[in-house]
Amino acid sequence: xxxxxxKLDGVHTHIGxxxxxxxxxxxxxxxxxxxxxxxxGAGKTTTLRTIMGLxxxxxGRVQFDGADITACATPxxxxxxxxxxxxNMGIFADLSVAENMLxxxxxxxxxxDIDPKRLDWVFGLFPALKRFWQHPAGLLSGGQKQMVAVxxxxxxxxxxxxxxxxxxxxxxxxxxxxxxxxxxxxxSDTTILLVEQNFNFARQLGDQVAVMDGGRVVHAGGMAALAxxxxxxxxxxxxSLAAHQ
Amino acid sequence: MxxxxxxxxxxxxLPTVKPDRLPLLLLPVLALAxxxxxxxxxxxVTLTFAGLAMGMIIFIIASGLTLVFGLMDVxxxxxxxxxxxxxxxxxxxxxxxxxxxxxxxxxxxxxxxLPAMLAAVVVxxxxxxxxxxxxxxxxxxxxxxxxxxxxxxxxxxxxxIKVVWGAQAIxxxxxxxxxxxLLFGDAAVEKYRLIAVVVGLGIFLAMFWVLSRTxxxxxxxxGVQDREMVESLGYxxxxxxxxxxxxxxxxxxxxxxxxxxxxxxxxxxxxxxxxVLLFIVIIIGGMGSVGGCFIGALxxxxxxxxxxxxxxxxxxxxxxxxxxxxxxWRPQGLYSVxxx
Numbered sequence: 001x002x003x004x005x006x007k008l009d010g011v012h013t014h015i016g017x018x019x020x021x022x023x024x025x026x027x028x029x030x031x032x033x034x035x036x037x038x039x040x041g042a043g044k045t046t047t048l049r050t051i052m053g054l055x056x057x058x059x060g061r062v063q064f065d066g067a068d069i070t071a072c073a074t075p076x077x078x079x080x081x082x083x084x085x086x087x088n089m090g091i092f093a094d095l096s097v098a099e100n101m102l103x104x105x106x107x108x109x110x111x112x113d114i115d116p117k118r119l120d121w122v123f124g125l126f127p128a129l130k131r132f133w134q135h136p137a138g139l140l141s142g143g144q145k146q147m148v149a150v151x152x153x154x155x156x157x158x159x160x161x162x163x164x165x166x167x168x169x170x171x172x173x174x175x176x177x178x179x180x181x182x183x184x185x186x187x188s189d190t191t192i193l194l195v196e197q198n199f200n201f202a203r204q205l206g207d208q209v210a211v212m213d214g215g216r217v218v219h220a221g222g223m224a225a226l227a228x229x230x231x232x233x234x235x236x237x238x239x240s241l242a243a244h245q
Numbered sequence: 246m247x248x249x250x251x252x253x254x255x256x257x258x259l260p261t262v263k264p265d266r267l268p269l270l271l272l273p274v275l276a277l278a279x280x281x282x283x284x285x286x287x288x289x290v291t292l293t294f295a296g297l298a299m300g301m302i303i304f305i306i307a308s309g310l311t312l313v314f315g316l317m318d319v320x321x322x323x324x325x326x327x328x329x330x331x332x333x334x335x336x337x338x339x340x341x342x343x344x345x346x347x348x349x350x351x352x353x354x355x356x357x358x359l360p361a362m363l364a365a366v367v368v369x370x371x372x373x374x375x376x377x378x379x380x381x382x383x384x385x386x387x388x389x390x391x392x393x394x395x396x397x398x399x400x401x402x403x404x405x406i407k408v409v410w411g412a413q414a415i416x417x418x419x420x421x422x423x424x425x426x427l428l429f430g431d432a433a434v435e436k437y438r439l440i441a442v443v444v445g446l447g448i449f450l451a452m453f454w455v456l457s458r459t460x461x462x463x464x465x466x467x468g469v470q471d472r473e474m475v476e477s478l479g480y481x482x483x484x485x486x487x488x489x490x491x492x493x494x495x496x497x498x499x500x501x502x503x504x505x506x507x508x509x510x511x512x513x514x515x516x517x518x519x520x521v522l523l524f525i526v527i528i529i530g531g532m533g534s535v536g537g538c539f540i541g542a543l544x545x546x547x548x549x550x551x552x553x554x555x556x557x558x559x560x561x562x563x564x565x566x567x568x569x570x571x572x573x574w575r576p577q578g579l580y581s582v583x584x585x
Contacts (some may be wrong), residue, residue, distance in 0.1 A: 026531060052477060054473060054476075054477070073476075073481075074473075074477055075412065075476050075479050075480055075482075078476070078477060078478060078479030079378075079479050083478075084477045086473075086474065086477070090471055090473070090477065092466070092467045092470050092471060092474070093328035093470060094466065094470060094582070095463070095466060095467060095470075099467075101466055102460070103413040103460075103463055103475070103478055103480075104478055106478070106479050106480075109460050110460075152478075168583045190549055
């Protein structure tokens with residue numbers, strides 16, 4: 001494993017009276033795609049939100065690129081090079097696709113300030129965006145919105161991309177489209193932390209995998225090893241199902 | 246193979262839902278409906294202009310209030326104090342320039358009015374900055390405390406205004422060139438109402454330009470919809486909010502000058518009286534929507550004037566009635582701001 005770009009050490013997070021994360025330890029290696037798996041309510045989304053500073057850890061440490069960001073405010077964390085695609089996609093429905101992208105490109109004051117090479121590359125990943133450029137983002141379909149959300153996160157180079165369930169609610173053919181886009185992102189050396197429930201989607205992309213249950217990481221290792229070991233899958237993911245019943 | 250072709254079509258399908266322009270029709274419908282009721286065309290013209298002028302001034306005051314709510318869910322019941330402050334500042338500035346305001350020269354009148362407006366904008370903006378720091382910031386995210394403390398802030402503010410200017414009403418006469426009416430055929434339109442419409446329209450267009458053509462405006466529109474995502478993209482929404490609050494207070498100060506001139510008299514209670522209208526307007530428009538606030542303000546202005554002429558008893562509650570009717574049609578207001 002390369003040096004970790006992101007490292008969580010015993011992170012606990014409370015939301016109001018609820019204790020959600022119970023000491024999460026997690027490493028995301030530079031240049032790799034790490035998948036966070038686990039059943040509903042395991043704490044995956046809370047982990048991403050805690051990294052992003054949208055909820056603050058009550059104890060433990062979040063280190064990014066060598067610096068402690070545990071207590072940083074969300075905008076500062078974004079400025080350090082993290083970008084975030086939330087589970088609800090966070091699309092500004094009343095704004096056009098172009099305006100959504102302009103907001104994500106912090107360095108650009110106007111549309112024409114966006115780096116044209118980068119924009120072409122994004123259009124290459126998601127050709128539909130070009131057609132809907134001037135359309136209100138709220139009118140797009142779920143898959144199209146997800147494309148806008150991911151495109152927004154990569155319109156400027158960032159060090160780490162946090163993506164929460166990009167396959168949720170999408171038709172199988174569109175999921176495959178999304179897989180291709182993430183493969184291309186991996187080729188461009190982007191480090192990604194992906195939350196997923198769809199094991200098939202996760203298996204096609206992941207280099208590393210961490211499985212969460214009950215607010216902790218209960219397994220961490222290579223994706224290839226987990227994909228090959230049905231017993232382990234049964235134990236980790238099947239176990240969660242049993243606990244769910 | 247077949248499924249991927251279908252998916253391709255689905256992804257390329259153009260969105261078909263049209264933007265909602267129905268509320269834009271309300272104003273002409275309302276005005277035309279009043280035409281046969283008023284009996285004479287000239288009366289209708291006079292009433293319509295009076296309504297539009299009143300609506301424009303209310304819009305200038307209410308626009309900041311709706312954005313402040315939209316961005317941070319802060320309901321500022323103290324907004325009225327900035328109106329009163331602006332109006333009293335105008336009495337002081339214009340009172341010292343009677344030589345210019347009583348002159349028949351339009352230029353001199355304008356040169357007297359501009360510093361009055363400028364003083365109102367600057368002082369109301371500065372007081373707004375202090376108000377946000379001292380009163381609003383400690384109660385972010387606590388709606389009940391916000392209501393109590395902003396109302397309290399308003400009471401303290403009004404008493405302070407009484408300390409400086411006294412508790413009595415102070416006349417605020419119109420500059421000489423703005424008095425009287427212009428005749429269009431039989432219809433008399435007060436000059437000042439025309440000016441109020443022009444100034445209000447100018448401010449609406451300027452605001453529209455900032456909101457639709459600049460990045461700050463884009464951030465405001467995005468922040469009203471999803472504050473958390475704006476922060477996740479790396480923007481400090483707290484600073485944006487302070488800016489909007491100060492601008493909203495400054496506009497309320499400007500609106501106070503215009504309202505004072507419209508009434509030609511200024512009292513310490515005027516802010517509190519208009520406050521009720523402001524909340525009716527932003528609820529009609531949809532909390533957080535500037536476009537909705539504009540339509541709502543003009544409707545309230547028109548309905549007040551038509552009802553005041555046609556059925557003075559109904560006029561007492563005509564605005565509440567208007568709000569109820571609009572909310573029965575659209576419970577979120579004319580334009581609901583898509584939040585979270």
